[in-house]
Each structure stands twice: as structure tokens, then as C-alpha cells.
Amino acid sequence: MTRTLRMLAVTFWLQLKLLTVSAFTGILQIVYPLFFATTAFLVYRQNGDPAALVYAGLGSAVMGTWSAIATTASSALQFARWQGILELLVAAPTPFALVLVPITTAMATTGLYSLVATLVWGRVLFGIEVPVGNPLLFSAGLLMTVLAIAMFGFLLSVAVARYRTAWAMGNMLEYPGWLLCGFLVPLALFPTWVQWVSWALPPTWGMDAMRAAAAGESPWFDLTMCVALGTAYASVAALLSGVVLRSARRHATLSLT
């Protein structure tokens, strides 16, 4: 158990290092969320409603985290496949699920940066003060949302290990995710069937929990749903990883050749 925890911690740290040492990647991670947040602030500022700006401020903060994970979780494993590293990760005796968790968690950590940076950006440049009624529960919501998105990325990664072109799914999910998770547009504006899809996504509940905690309301139900769904995604990914890996070995999809 201790050895597993150490393995998770060390590989998480090295994956984080891998994500942050490149100047160009770093700049992208800094600039991208701020660019999207700025666009959202400029749009929402037009109707002059401070509440709408707070809505956008919170939504665009989580939006960056979603983008960081939805796109990079799938492309990172594809990159590992190109580099021949995916086979080496599979060839190690550590269960593949445990190999993937630090990778997606490291991505979520860079996403956490974008979340905080966007909140600071909104406050400094646009004067958007997000009133936080319950700071403790707000922080819990924030962390749970990031972790739940990481678990979603974990599930995506498992698919990428099996299918050589599944990385495209990450890119495909980025923008629909912004809408489906209610980051920028209230879900009530969508047809009912869209709301059902949204409820199946853990960030929707995390976002609601953060909004509730910020407004001083009880976030417990949303928080519980976020944790439950995140755990469900992680469990499905862990269970699938064994089956998926065997299928990848059968269909020879771990490498490009």
C-alpha cells in the first residue's frame, strides 16, 4: 500500500514536471484559459448585470480546467504511443489503471492553476468579485470538480490506449463540454434531453456545488453527486482498463506499427 502510494506520488510529480518544463506548453497553459475567460467576460459585460459576470467568472474558471484535461488526457497518451512509451508503460507490472491515474491527475493540477488564474484575472482586470459565502465548501467544491474532471480524463485515457484514433474524442468533447456542464450558459436554457446528458457529467454537479457555496447556499447535494459520479467514472475506467488492455494486445493497437 505504502509502495503504491509512493509510486503514485513520484510518478505524479514527474508527470507534472513533464507538463510544466516546456516553455511553449507553459505559455499555452497560461495564456489559453485567460484568453477564453477574457472572451467570456467581454461578452457577459454587455448586459451590465453583475450577477451574470459572476456566473461567467466562475464558469470560465472551470472551463479552463475542462479544456486542459479533455484535450490533453487523450493527446498525452497518443503522444506516448508515438514515442513508443505506451508499450513500455503497459510492459510494466504496475496495473495500467494506476499508471494512468498520476498522468491525468497531473493534468488536473495544471487545470487547477487555470481555475485560480482565471478567478484572479477576472478580479484584477474586470473587477469581477466572486462573493464566496462559504469559503470552505467552495474550496471543497473546487477541488472535487478538478478531481472529477481528472477521473473523466482517466476514462478517456483508457479509450485512447485501445483505439489509435480515440485521441480525437478529446478535442471533440472540449467545446460541447463547455455547454453541457453549464460553465457559461445555464442548463435551464437547453432542451430537457440535454440536461439529462449534463447530469451524467460530474463537472456539472461540481460547477453547481461551487455556485451554491459561493452564494452561501448548501452545496452538499451537488458535491455528493460530483464525488459519486467522479468515483463511478474512475471505477468504470479501472474496471475497463484490464479488458481494454487485453483487447489492445489482441488487436495490436499499443504501438503505431
Next chain:
Amino acid sequence: MPVIEADDLGRSYVTTTGILRRRRTTVEAVRGVSFQVGEGELFGLLGPNGAGKTTTIKMLMTLLLPTAGLARVLGYDVVEEPREVRRRVGYVFGGDRGLYDRLSARDNLRYFGELYGVPPHEQRRRIDELLDLVGLRGREGERVEGYSRGMRQRLHIARGLVHDPAVLFLDEPTIGIDPVGARELRGLIGDLKAAGKTVLLTTHYMFEADELCDQIAVIRSGTIVARGTPSELKAAVSGGHVLEVEAYGVRPDVVTAVRGVPGVRSVSIEDQGRSQLLLVQVDHGVEVAPGVLALLAGTNVGRVITRQPTLEDAYVELVGQTESTESVG
């Protein structure tokens, strides 16, 4: 008990072509390969590109499921007990891939040390030893992206040894490395054998196999066509001799005609820039030079020599009879 055991091992792939009318084709990459490797032995799997060497190694490494036959490593079935196999084997392939470029050599080794469950107190000592072994001491803190190809390959070997495996699979480890680097690497592989590791090496460099391997299996189109020690393989063709003819602009129909000369076992042609080298394997006691030179009458001919066969000649003779069957490497 053999350390590596392949028994009638086979692997086929299904490929599809077309968009609307998809056609499925089954490609036999490995067809009934059988061999055994004893403890501490350095076993070479030789063959041209696409012969099935890498596919065989990947099945033994548990990265691919065989579609036929069975394989065991240290007594563990590669299909049923993959984790037991993975704990005990190391895998190194050639080329510049297989490393985290943006991490240092030490971090790469730490990463895989953790994945292989090397205890922390052992890890530092082991990594230091490996850095010494592969000659990267002093450069271990630098990012891998700045390494030369030879340094990367040496680091790759260190990565494959980080958990001190009993068995090492080396898949064309010297490919693309300059002669000096390749020689150093061969020295390193020799040291591993001396340290008691069981090594399965794939290569298509004959001198490498001749220098390093205890046993060699020659694989062609997914089938083992010959097996033995380097000396035994050379002896298989040593009953004859090799006629080497340097020529300029040899036509394909002439090569075909040379194959038909009585006493000629096989013919291959090597492009040497402006000239070509016609290599004719000849039966013992048969003189074919006049007949071959007569066929080359309209061609400019340079040096003509007769010599004893090398392992490379044995290899060329064994794999030279090209087959039209499809194969995957």
C-alpha cells in the same frame, strides 16, 4: 527448464482496406515459431525487415496476444500470467523513441523504477550503478532531448535494467547508431551476458550476431528457417564457396540467368553506389566463374574473387530466397 520457450507460436493480424466496401485481409506475421533459450544464454533472432522478429518479441513481452501456440518466460505463460512475466523481463528497442525527452535521464530511470516497484532505498543505488554501466554518469541531470542517439540508446538499456530483470529482450538495439557507439553498445550487451542475464536479441547485422550470440535462429516470413550456433550456420554453407563479382549495370534478367547456372545455390546483388556486387553461393567443388562471367558478357566487370562463406553469406542464402508472402515485422 528453459528460460524462454516458444512453442508453435503464431500471430496473425486482420487489416481492412477501403471505405465503403471494406475488405478484411488476414496477414500471418509469425507462423509456428518454436525455440528455447537457456539460462544465461544470448539468443539471436535474425531476419530481414518484416520477418516477424519484433512480433515474436512483443508476444514474449506480453504486449501482443499470440493467435496460435504458447510461450513461457521463466515458466510463466505470457497469456495467462502477464504480470509475473513483466516483473522479470526488460525490454529495449532501437531508435530514439521510448524515453520522456523532457525529463532527465535520472528522472526517466526513477519513473520506470517506480513502475517496476523498485524499493526507494535500492532505487538510488541501482540508478547510480546503471548510469555508471552505460557511461552516462555526469550527464544524468540533463534533459534527454539534448542527448545523442547513442546516449539515448544507452539510457534505454539502463531503463530496461532498472528492475534488475533476469531476462532482457533487445529489439535491434544498435539500429541507427554510429559504428563507435554500436561497438560500445555491443560491449555492453556482452557484459550483460557475462553478468548472467538471459538475452534475446533481434538484429539484422550479421557481425553483431556472430560476435554476441550463443545460438541463432534465422526467421523469414514468420518462420524459422535455420537454427544453431554461428559456427553451425556458417558450416551449413561452408561446403561451398562464394564468388564475388564487381560489376556495373547488371540487368535483372542476367541475375535470373546466373541463378540457373548448375552448381549455383543462390544469388544476391548489393548496390554499392556506382557499382554492384554480385554474390554467388556455389556448391563445393563446382567451378561456376566461367559460366557466370559469360552471362555477364555485355556488362562491365571489375574485381572477381572467390572466398570462404561468412555468417552473412549463410544468412543471405537462408533468407535470400524471397517469398511473395505478406509479412509484418
